[in-house]
Amino acid sequence: MNTIRTLGKRKRIALVAHDNKKKDLLEWARHNAVILAKHELIATGTTGKLLEEMLDRPVKKVLSGPLGGDQQIGAMIAEGKIDVLIFFWDPMEAQPHDSDVKALLRLGVAWNILLACDRATADFILTSPLMQEAYETIVPDYAGYLNRKVV
Numbered sequence: 001m002n003t004i005r006t007l008g009k010r011k012r013i014a015l016v017a018h019d020n021k022k023k024d025l026l027e028w029a030r031h032n033a034v035i036l037a038k039h040e041l042i043a044t045g046t047t048g049k050l051l052e053e054m055l056d057r058p059v060k061k062v063l064s065g066p067l068g069g070d071q072q073i074g075a076m077i078a079e080g081k082i083d084v085l086i087f088f089w090d091p092m093e094a095q096p097h098d099s100d101v102k103a104l105l106r107l108g109v110a111w112n113i114l115l116a117c118d119r120a121t122a123d124f125i126l127t128s129p130l131m132q133e134a135y136e137t138i139v140p141d142y143a144g145y146l147n148r149k150v151v
Helices: 018-029 045-055 069-078 100-111 119-127
Strands: 005-006 011-018 040-043 084-088 114-116 135-139
Touching: 011 018, 011 045, 011 069, 018 045, 018 084, 018 119, 040 045, 040 100, 069 100, 084 100, 084 119, 114 119
Parallel strands: 011 040, 011 084, 084 114
Antiparallel strands: 005 135
């Protein structure tokens, strides 16, 4: 049986960007600074530092992605502490922590959170009227998986 998780009016938004996409994310964040100011921001190390300076507001920072930040964000998703993941990743460049990147994206889908990997999707999410109010989302039921018989 699925459960419902209520996302508050003030969403917890994780912001992550690969090096070649940091400029794009910063430009997007500057363009959406007024909307982002209404929400709690969490980011991986370098991205968080750049966002904090540019937006002139606090950003909760975890480690840099390759040093464990992607995994920290993933753990926060699994714990229900992230509502939205905006991850501008670089599809043209191999990443030394590619397995972490895939795991982070997989967790976003597994826990049914809002997930944008490009500017167009991020724009649609951020400008949705649902971003400005509480929202009930369905959390998949993994009881069958957790209770499976393992030989």
